[in-house]
Structures are given as structure tokens and as C-alpha cells.
Amino acid sequence: MCSARGGSPSLDRNGLQKLLYGDVKATFGLSAQPTVRVIKKVVDAYSTLATQARAGLLGNTTSRRYRKAMGSPVAFRPEAAQPFDDRCLSWQTDTRTVSIWTVDGRMRGVRYTGAADQLKLLAEYRKGESDLVQRGGKWFLFATCEVPEPEASEPVDFIGVDRGIVNLAPTSDGMNYQGRGLARYRSWCARKRAELQKRQTRSATRRLSRRAKKEHRHATHVNHKISKEIVSNAQRTGRGIAVEELGGIGERVRLRRNQRGTLSSWPFHQLGQHLAYKARQAGVAFLEVDAAYTSQRCPGCGHTAKANRPTRDRFCCRRCGLAGPADVVAGVNVRDRTRSAWVFVTMPVPAPA
Structure with missing residues (x-):
């Protein structure tokens, strides 16, 4: 066993x-x-x-x-999510009701609602288990939908996206999705957390939990908006999306103590996930490339040096004089690097001898 x-x-x-x-x-x-x-x-x-x-x-x-x-044995909370298969929970999408098995008997005709696009996906593509979850005194059903992904079209070019903390997603087109508003909101939340932690009461603990969930929802909402706009732009112009591969950045970068909290709450990974799955749904090519020196390399002459970036926001090549916003230049480098990498990604596999 x-x-x-x-x-x-x-x-x-x-x-x-x-x-x-x-x-x-x-x-x-x-x-x-x-x-x-x-x-x-x-x-x-x-x-x-x-x-x-x-x-x-x-x-x-x-x-x-x-x-x-x-x-210690695993403990199960009464309000924890409960998975149901189709035998224990059946969906009637035409009447927007579900039938749920309970220990006191089956509950039939339980109505549900959702956004119009969610209801459409549910009716067409729901498959597998469903989870019953209680949050904030309300009941939610999480259903798995297997949506067929269109084949990615051949891009005419790429949009390079440089994910950051101050500027969340500057692109090679010059668009700048700033993160200052999100950073200010998180700083305010950090101060509130510190105040509540000092109280050390049960009420403060409950408020801390609610505030953490609210902060997470806010960051997720911001990432959804940014990724949706970038993917829509790429789909409209027939281009693909390129981002830096930032896995393990926490181990590679050494930070001062007062910067560690900023990096740990940096939602770059979630933004990358949103870009990837939205691109797949839209049939937009998506590729991650090496992030090394994208903020120090000149896209004009190729000169790479730390001195090319005298400040956080400004880039100025020491060789050819090309200057501009540092994050936008990094996005251009990501785009250029992806142009070269895409040739190898789409290269046909040679037939075995």
C-alpha cells in the first residue's frame, strides 16, 4: 500500500x-x-x-x-475544495443548473451563473472533474474546459516584451505598461500588513488573510489586462510574442535586503503565463529567449557593455550613440534575438538516413 x-x-x-x-x-x-x-x-x-x-x-x-x-497526518478543512466527477455532480447547461450528491441526498436544480463567455465555454468544452469551493460565504464551481487551440500562424515579425518591476511590460513597439501604480498599491498593502501583524489578534489575522487574497486578485487583474492587450495587438498585426526566459532569477540575482520583498512579490512569472496561454488561444506564436545582456546590448551596432545603461531608465550606446528608454531597447533586443531563434524553432527535422 x-x-x-x-x-x-x-x-x-x-x-x-x-x-x-x-x-x-x-x-x-x-x-x-x-x-x-x-x-x-x-x-x-x-x-x-x-x-x-x-x-x-x-x-x-x-x-x-x-x-x-x-x-503529522494530513488534515482536511471543512471549507476545503471538494472535487466531484460526473457521477456525483452533473451539469445541465441548457437550464443552467447542476445536480450535486451530498451525504443527505442529491440536490437537484441548483442554479448557477457566470459571465457570458464563461457559460459558452462551459457548454461547449467542459470535461472532467469539477471542484466545489466556498469563498467569502459564497459557493463557486470550478470546471475544467478543454478548449481546442488553433494552430499558430507564421508570424511576419515579433513583439519583444521586457518584463520588469517599475515598468511591467515595455514592448519593442514603444508601448510601456507601467507598474508604478501596482508598486504603490503593494507598498501600501505592506504597510497595512505590518500594522496588523503588530496587533497579534485573531481579528487581525483574519484581516491579514483577506487582504492577502485581495492583493493577489488585484495583481492578477492587472496582468490579465496587460497580456490581453499585447496578445490582441500581436493577433491584429500578424506578429508573434517574444519574452525573456526568467526562470530561476531569484537564485541568479543578489539583492539588498530592502529589495528582496519587491522581487518576491514581482508578478513577472504570472504575466508570462497569461501571455503564453492567451497567445495559444489566439493562434499567436509565442517564444521565450535568453535574457542575458538584453538591457546592455545596443540593437544598432551590437556593442554590449554595462556602461551603455548609465541609469535605470536610460540607454545610451558608448560606441554609436544610439539612445532611448532602456526598457524599450531591451524589448527590441528580445525581438531581434527571437527573429534569429525562430528560424531554428521552425526548421524541419531532417529525415533519418
């Missing part, structure tokens, strides 16, 4: 189901399918824990966090 891989235990679903199916069904008076779903949820929880341990997300094996996580 249990196995150990990489020092972390994992559960065998079939073995656990054979062992506990009868007891769980009889003890709680469940029917067959809900019993199977209960066991699967337990197995999934422990599998996630084992994956986190193997990936080092819980620290090393001697850390306090690791010992606490691996030495």
Missing part, C-alpha cells in the same frame, strides 16, 4: 481502496462512488505532500518544517 521513493512515502490508491473501501462505506453510510472519491482525495493529498518533499519545498529532512509535515 505504501512505497518510498526518494525518502518520501507515497500511497497506492488501489491498495488503500481494497483495504478501506468496505469500512469507509459502512461507517459513513456512503454509496459506492462517493466512497471511491473520498479515498482518492486522501491519496492525492499524500501524493502532493510526497512530491513537495522530493522537490525540497519542505526544506531538508532535518528541518522543523519537514519533520512537522511528514510526521
Whole structure:
């Protein structure tokens, strides 16, 4: 039933189901399918824990966090998300109702609503499990939709996007999606968090949790707006989108102590994810390229030097004199680098000899 891989235990679903199916069904008076779903949820929880341990997300094996996580049983909160398959939760998209199995019997004709585009996707492409979630006293259903992606068209050129902190997404076209408003909002949230943390009361803890969720929603909304506009521009002009590959930037960059919080709350990864999936949905080519020296290289003569960027906002080539906004120049370098990389991406695979 249990196995150990990489020092972390994992559960065998079939073995656990054979062992506990009868007891769980009889003890709680469940029917067959809900019993199977209960066991699967337990197995999934422990599998996630084992994956986190193997990936080092819980620290090393001697850390306090690791010992606490691996030495205690997984607890399930009453308000936690509950997954349902099509047997336990069925959708009637024509009447916008669902039928949900509960321990007290099946609830039929439960109405739901959503945005017009969401309802259309739900009716056409819903597939697989649905999650029932309670947030802020309201109930939500999260459904999985498998939307077919159109084949990416051959781009006539690329829009280079340089993701940053002060300027969230300057492009090679000269568009500048500034992040100063988001930075000011997050600084204000940080001050409020500090005030609430000093109180050390249950009420303050609840308010901290609500404020963190609100801050996350705000940043997500900003990233959605920026990515939607960039993808729409690329689709309208027949171009692709190019961004810097910034994986592991937290380990590569050394920052002063007062800068670490800014980097850790920097939503560049989420912005890249939004650009990628929106581009796929729109049939727009999307490519990540090496970010090395894009802010120091002159797109005119190719001269690369740290002195080319005398200030954070200004670029001035020491060889040819080309000058301009530093982030826009970086976007141009990303675009130029992608033009070269795209040739190799689309190169046909040679036939085996």
C-alpha cells in the first residue's frame, strides 16, 4: 500500500481502496462512488505532500518544517475544495443548473451563473472533474474546459516584451505598461500588513488573510489586462510574442535586503503565463529567449557593455550613440534575438538516413 521513493512515502490508491473501501462505506453510510472519491482525495493529498518533499519545498529532512509535515497526518478543512466527477455532480447547461450528491441526498436544480463567455465555454468544452469551493460565504464551481487551440500562424515579425518591476511590460513597439501604480498599491498593502501583524489578534489575522487574497486578485487583474492587450495587438498585426526566459532569477540575482520583498512579490512569472496561454488561444506564436545582456546590448551596432545603461531608465550606446528608454531597447533586443531563434524553432527535422 505504501512505497518510498526518494525518502518520501507515497500511497497506492488501489491498495488503500481494497483495504478501506468496505469500512469507509459502512461507517459513513456512503454509496459506492462517493466512497471511491473520498479515498482518492486522501491519496492525492499524500501524493502532493510526497512530491513537495522530493522537490525540497519542505526544506531538508532535518528541518522543523519537514519533520512537522511528514510526521503529522494530513488534515482536511471543512471549507476545503471538494472535487466531484460526473457521477456525483452533473451539469445541465441548457437550464443552467447542476445536480450535486451530498451525504443527505442529491440536490437537484441548483442554479448557477457566470459571465457570458464563461457559460459558452462551459457548454461547449467542459470535461472532467469539477471542484466545489466556498469563498467569502459564497459557493463557486470550478470546471475544467478543454478548449481546442488553433494552430499558430507564421508570424511576419515579433513583439519583444521586457518584463520588469517599475515598468511591467515595455514592448519593442514603444508601448510601456507601467507598474508604478501596482508598486504603490503593494507598498501600501505592506504597510497595512505590518500594522496588523503588530496587533497579534485573531481579528487581525483574519484581516491579514483577506487582504492577502485581495492583493493577489488585484495583481492578477492587472496582468490579465496587460497580456490581453499585447496578445490582441500581436493577433491584429500578424506578429508573434517574444519574452525573456526568467526562470530561476531569484537564485541568479543578489539583492539588498530592502529589495528582496519587491522581487518576491514581482508578478513577472504570472504575466508570462497569461501571455503564453492567451497567445495559444489566439493562434499567436509565442517564444521565450535568453535574457542575458538584453538591457546592455545596443540593437544598432551590437556593442554590449554595462556602461551603455548609465541609469535605470536610460540607454545610451558608448560606441554609436544610439539612445532611448532602456526598457524599450531591451524589448527590441528580445525581438531581434527571437527573429534569429525562430528560424531554428521552425526548421524541419531532417529525415533519418
